[in-house]
Amino acid sequence: MRTAVARRTAPFALAVAAVTAAGAGMTGTALADAPPGAWTATEITGLTAPALYGVTAPDRAHAWAVGTQSSSSAPLILSYRHGAWTQQAAPAGTAPELVDVASGGPSNVWAVGQGGGDATAKSLHWNGRAWKAVAYPLPLAMAVSVDSRGKAWSIGSNTDGSGAAVFRRTGGAWTDKGFALPDRGVVDALAARTPKDVWVGGATSSSADGLWHYDGTSWTQMDIPGNWPQWVLQIVALSPKDVWFYTIPQDPLFSGPDLVHWDGTAFTVTKTPSPSAKVGTYAQDVGFLGDIASDGRGGIWLQDSRTAYYRHFDGTAWTDVPRPANDLGGWPQVYDLAQVGRTQSVWGVGPGAGDRLLIDRFH
Template sequence: MRTLPARRTASLALAAALAGAGMTGLTGAARADAPPGAWTATEITGLAAPALYGVTAPDLGHAWAVGTQSSSSAPLILSYRHGAWTPQTAPAGTAPELVDVASGGPSNVWAVGQGGGDATAKALHWNGRAWKAVAYPRPLPMAVSVDSRGRAWSIGSNTDGSGAAVFRRTGGAWTDKGLALASGTLLDALAARTPKDVWAGGATSSGDGLWHYDGTSWTQMDIPGDWPHWVLQVAALSPDDVWFYTLPQDPLFSGPTLVHWDGTAFTVTKTPSPSATVRTYAQDVGFLGDIAPDGRGGVWLQDSRTAYYRHFDGTSWTSVPRPVNDLGGWPQVYDLAQVGRTASVRGVGPGAGDRLLIDRFR
């Protein structure tokens, strides 16, 4: 459920022109004690200008991280098993920038990629033994998710941003799930919890960029606020426990919010992240970082602009220092993923030189 910073872009000038309904349900950012555990980092070397854009961890013993290397000219796949990360070989013709990865178990992993021309493989499937290239219905995949039945869902569009749609893998083919969207709508986030509980997020010129699928039809949802919400990330745990990382499209660029759905209503919480650089990075969706469930009813957030992970327990925020590193700063975190249903979380982002770090909380 990742938004690639380089290619998945949308202008805030366009998004700021969106109109919305009145603000309700906004809560503040109180402080709380840090959750038990600590963030650590694993260093991986021997790579060429690496960057990771997506991570998935179906259980404590398995994980996959995907991205690009060699100045964005070759795909990068890392597999975690037996306590170590090792590179895996992508099929010939794989898109050079793998932007997202999702899993339904150690033998059912899906990745999608961008770049490399129309003939490049845009989707990959891991069956527990090898990666296989899979045809994709759009030239620009944006995200992938796996539902409770092990079926892959994905969102993609044309290279000019038109034709955004949601697809489900059925019978060896991608099926369009019928989300009719106005021209200019951006889809960049996806969470398929079950075949009858799917969330798609993005930005649109009319209302909030959030849609829900109940197995039959799509409904555009209305998040409280004075301005439309650009939905950047979705984490769906149950029908009455869904988290969204959003950017309200106000002209003052006030910064992102954390939104929670309890099955009946939305609650909007301002994040403690600084908002001064929102305008500077208006073209870089990835600068806003990501969210992931903490396994305790709360959420982890990394905003890619501070040396802290932010934790929200449903009421209050905690700032937890990131692991110390010698990469000359704090690498951005493009994706966070809960490890199975545990309280462990993994985080990935770009590296420096021939090295990169993969963070983990446990």
């Protein structure tokens, strides 16, 4: 799942940077053939200062995107059915910034939110007919995922980032699964493939990588090869031997994000194609670094929110695929990508401009 809203403001020194990446990742990068298909964009109007932070699509006929509107004062839920996006009403008291969404099918969708004080609903469930507010055990919901048995998992913490915990929805309640940070840090990414195969990502304040795996019994901190600790931003878990991670090495010159793959035995690290441009204060908006999603055929899509291209990685080489043209004078950031079911189609969402919002799709 993606890195969103409050997760964009990390509470420790390792996240503070405003540097220049001098040509990182592009030298000698081979380009593969583009995958069949094209990216198109759907424009949605009639909203006020909208932004989408999460998207999920259990199949071709259904998708949900969540975020905020009205200058982050009201939640935003969009539903895709019959080839069109429409707005859905959120339950009263819903947190104004919905930061993540996941689904186990068209009648089992979960969203989590932030902001609005302790009394607001921090988690929501769609049962195929309506959204229902669900009490959340901690003030700050960070991410949500749905496992193979249709049970929701979520990361939460206190508002100061302390007390991070991982929960599973069991017996009508959020159950603590015994995760504990070894030191001060932030946990921001979650992928629950099965009840015995769960990945959690983030960053620690020590030299350790921010990656943990749950086997159904206990948590193990994983070590990604490299000279610097990795901040894990995004996780795509396809099988026990096929897991992808979008990470930031915490080196002082900011060499740029990495794409990391787990084959069930070892990690492989690939530098992403980063433009030769000033990165800026990325610590205040980690969503600026974009997201990854499976392409449905063994590769990965990446949108780094800094270029007019979607990046495609086939396991060996990168391809630049143009983003859809628009008249906004630039390309909106992309905060979340989601594979459509088990197909080769992908949705992409991010913030809008004025009363307009663009939702990208590859198919």
